[in-house]
Amino acid sequence: MDKMAGERKNTVFYGTFIHSKSLDELEYLHNTAVFVDKEGKIVAVERECDLTTALTIKVSELGWNPDVAIEAPREGQFFFPGLIDTHIHASQYPNVGIFGKSTLLDWLNKYTFPLEASLNDLDKARKVYTRVIRKTLSHGTTCAAYYATVDDLSTVLFADLCAKAGQRALVGKVCMDQMAPDWYRDESWEESIAATKRLISHVESMDSEMRLVRPVITPRFAPSCSKRLLKELGNLARETGLPVQTHISENKGEIELVRKMFPKEETGARDDSYTAVYDVYGLLTDKTILAHGIHLSEEEVEVIKQRGSKISHCPCSNSSITSGEARVRWLLEKGVGVGLGTDMSGGYSPSVLEAARSALLVSRHVAMKGDDNAKLSVEEVLYLATRGGAEVVGLEGKVGAFEVGMDWDAQLIGLCEVDDKGGVAEEEEEGNVDIFGWESWEEKVAKWLFNGDDRNTRKVWVKGRLVHVRK
């Protein structure tokens, strides 16, 4: 890591850059130079220029020391914004792919709580958390909204590891004081709040010049929190202005449970809906990330929109544990901000690219039920994976594209260029995406979306710092 951190220089990235211009449009910038200062901020973008001219003119114009670093990959490779995972459980990584035929509530008890509880062992936590950060970075995840576990000590360790690895992260200590085994829950609402505050003070005092890690208030989901705990967490969100993350309307049995556990006569909410429960306790703010939102009603979406809360769409998880199909087009048309979440290990993959292709496929299942307009395009799911995600995690305008003023959170993508003999050049040996040379750039991107993986993610930067190199 230290080797990568190195001494920081102003850097010029040169070549092809692809990013979302809007929900349904990708922009392709060729022969372009992107100037990134020592702090990792994009300070200039020169389109359609040659590198030498761009260097001579811009470096003096920017008042830069001529000793700049140059990153000009070979033709065919391209820069793409770092991917944003708006919902992921770091603690569940060892369980990826292990869910059998379970659905949410039995999955939690059978697979999830025992694993999460076992991470109270700090050595085990360090091993799992180190790996999960490496793994997500290797898939191009430059920013993630993470759930750790109930235990605040290992959650603090996780926050430290994120900062050390240079990944942008929202880190949440999972709050739950009921409906979980006594070996895996907060002893009381007071303890849950105190532990959350310990995490917050730790992260706020962290000696990190980069300031990449932020705490996030994390009620696991309504059923695992007492009314008092939800209320106090809502108060904490108001007092601190910190973001909130939780799950909503994922599974029909869960929704019924919420209706029974939180009747409006007891909560004072306007109705018995899942959304009304969070709303009455002040947990729906413009910094709230709601995972799933599959079975929401029109009225609930209206409230979510009014509060400015956002939805993390987790299609891989929703299919794996048979939760349902979120209607993303409908949410977008209602004006709700949407990003993508792997929801690992409800979802079987730590890759946001996988979440993007799942989103595309699931949207086709929604379409097959009669709403052809529901289909999401390649461009749209890549928007959700970058700019959409940035909006969800409160970094709109700061990351997610290559624009002046944004931070350089980016990845370099390389695909396999097939040679005349049907082989591939040695340095291109790895990967699942074969490029024959006649594809348009739009086609290359589509091929990357559907068959790409971490082998194509050659380098990854967060705030200008190189945090992953594919070996």
Ligand code: GUN
């Ligand atoms: N609802 C409450 N906890 C969880 C969790 O860990 N994963 C998912 N997918 N849903 C949840």
Ligand code: FE
């Ligand atoms: Fe989840």
